[in-house]
Amino acid sequence: KGQDDKPITGEYIDGVLLPTLIKPGDVVALRQELKLRETDVFVATFPKCGTTWTQQIVKLIWSGGREDGRDVDEALPWIDVTKPHELDDMPSPRGFKTHLPYHLCPGGDPRQSPAKYIYVYRNPKDTMVSNYHFSVKFLPEDMPWSNYYKMMLSGDVYFGNIFDHMRGWYIHKDLPNVLIISYEMLKKDSFNMIKKISDFLGYQLQDDVIADITKLTSFEKMRGNELANNSWMDKYRREGAGFMRKGVIGDWKSLFSEEESIEIDEIIKEKLSDIGLVFDYDP
Numbered sequence: 592k593g594q595d596d597k598p599i600t601g602e603y604i605d606g607v608l609l610p611t612l613i614k615p616g617d618v619v620a621l622r623q624e625l626k627l628r629e630t631d632v633f634v635a636t637f638p639k640c641g642t643t644w645t646q647q648i649v650k651l652i653w654s655g656g657r658e659d660g661r662d663v664d665e666a667l668p669w670i671d672v673t674k675p676h677e678l679d680d681m682p683s684p685r686g687f688k689t690h691l692p693y694h695l696c697p698g699g700d701p702r703q704s705p706a707k708y709i710y711v712y713r714n715p716k717d718t719m720v721s722n723y724h725f726s727v728k729f730l731p732e733d734m735p736w737s738n739y740y741k742m743m744l745s746g747d748v749y750f751g752n753i754f755d756h757m758r759g760w761y762i763h764k765d766l767p768n769v770l771i772i773s774y775e776m777l778k779k780d781s782f783n784m785i786k787k788i789s790d791f792l793g794y795q796l797q798d799d800v801i802a803d804i805t806k807l808t809s810f811e812k813m814r815g816n817e818l819a820n821n822s823w824m825d826k827y828r829r830e831g832a833g834f835m836r837k838g839v840i841g842d843w844k845s846l847f848s849e850e851e852s853i854e855i856d857e858i859i860k861e862k863l864s865d866i867g868l869v870f871d872y873d874p
């Protein structure tokens with residue numbers, strides 16, 4: 592794919608646009624050389640689907656519901672920007688966040704991997720709106736929403752086409768080492784979803800510990816927690832919109848036109864209905 596006519600810069604691998612920090616060769620090296628352990632945990636997402644939230648949940652599951660002094664990105668580093676042997680000395684259990692699509696996931700095909708994978712999806716309309724507010728520093732100045740919306744549909748955004756990303760992971764939902772949850776499930780049923788994650792990771796935590804983690808990972812608590820609010824990323828955001836921006840279901844209504852909303856419903860019907868992936872748009 593040519594890039595000169597593209598509004599955001601970066602190199603492509605398999606048609607998937609990578610942020611400038613990541614080169615295609617790095618993705619290949621991580622895929623082929625990274626040695627995974629049985630205790631490794633991936634939090635995999637298309638950007639803005641609840642990555643940080645889930646990282647914080649995993650971190651607190653490991654520590655029994657207490658802050659251990661580590662920032663989310665220190666506890667579960669963004670593996671996509673590392674080199675294969677950089678994390679060899681990291682003590683187990685290791686956690687990683689990745690935004691790469693299933694077929695490019697670091698460490699090779701999850702089907703042959705000893706690691707565990709938590710994939711979090713979010714309804715695509717809210718995901719697009721959250722990305723729009725976040726991506727402002729990567730976009731030509733003052734790009735209007737309607738242009739960004741078209742760009743999202745073309746797939747020329749970091750980590751590629753949102754529907755392909757969700758499809759690629761979701762079809763592996765029945766693998767024993769893959770857990771698929773949604774932002775909306777986490778929001779509406781936090782306690783049970785956190786329990787599900789903890790069970791999946793093999794930590795049979797008591798209900799009072801799960802309740803503590805539920806409280807500590809609320810939007811308000813995370814927003815005020817320097818170890819979990821990613822405030823260093825605020826420079827990438829639209830003025831006044833911190834990383835912990837709104838944290839709600841349904842904000843898509845603030846930017847989507849009726850036509851755009853219908854178009855998304857149609858694309859989803861066409862691209863995702865056969866695999867049973869359905870989305871929740873209601874607060």
Ligand code: A3P
Binds near residue numbers: 813834
């Ligand atoms: P909004 O921009 O819609 O507010 P990611 O971590 O994948 O980049 O996702 C960021 C999105 O998750 C942002 O969405 C952010 O506000 C939201 N978020 C982060 N922590 C959250 C929490 N504890 N509860 C609800 N939403 C949360």
